[in-house]
């Protein structure tokens with residue numbers, strides 16, 4: 001089984017790359033951000049709970065996010081493996097994910113970070129904000145707040161996964177295709193090592 005966390009700051013390209021690698025390696029792609037947005041669109045109670053956090057560029061509280069993620073994995077228990085995109089984003093989410101995967105006799109293969117500098121990310125998100133309808137893309141203050149949340153709450157996961165020997169990173173700038181190729185090569189290597 002191949003279970004990969006795609007890691008990176010807002011706009012790093014996690015969703016874009018996940019679309020490709022899920023097909024190449026026959027994996028289920030779980031993006032917690034996409035799941036929240038679907039719930040907001042359908043006006044579910046989960047969506048209503050999450051909306052103000054997301055619109056302001058803040059993380060949604062752990063328990064809400066963890067319950068949603070677990071449901072999604074359980075729904076797809078027979079999968080070949082998963083790409084986790086945008087989860088975990090806090091240390092407690094990471095610890096829960098480890099235990100949860102173990103309880104299902106699954107194992108995390110690796111965390112792969114897409115590294116991109118903030119100025120490039122800001123340009124990408126502002127550009128997308130003109131068409132995406134995402135409120136958190138439309139205002140530079142909210143975008144910077146997302147970076148702040150990442151720096152404070154998510155970046156500690158780098159040393160966490162390094163300590164487990166599960167952290168890898170690649171450059172997230174350049175063409176989408178070049179990044180995809182690099183990601184493919186890395187995942188193929190990880191499969192061989194497994």
Ligand code: AP5
Pocket residue numbers: 008009010011012013014015016017032033034036053054055057058059060061062065085086087088089090093124125128136146172173174175176179
């Ligand atoms: P989420 O939806 O995960 O958003 P994000 O991580 O802030 O960033 P994006 O999804 O916008 O970026 P991405 O890395 O997927 O890049 P993408 O491929 O889209 O989360 C949204 C919110 O939900 C959070 O702020 C939080 O409130 C909540 N949330 C989600 N998960 C949570 C969790 N675990 N805990 C608590 N709260 C949670 O690309 C971005 C743009 O760049 C696109 O327009 C794309 O076309 C373009 N692009 C991509 N690659 C390239 C390239 N190589 N060159 C040029 N352009 C590129």
Ligand code: MG
Pocket residue numbers: 014015016031033085086
């Ligand atoms: Mg995304």
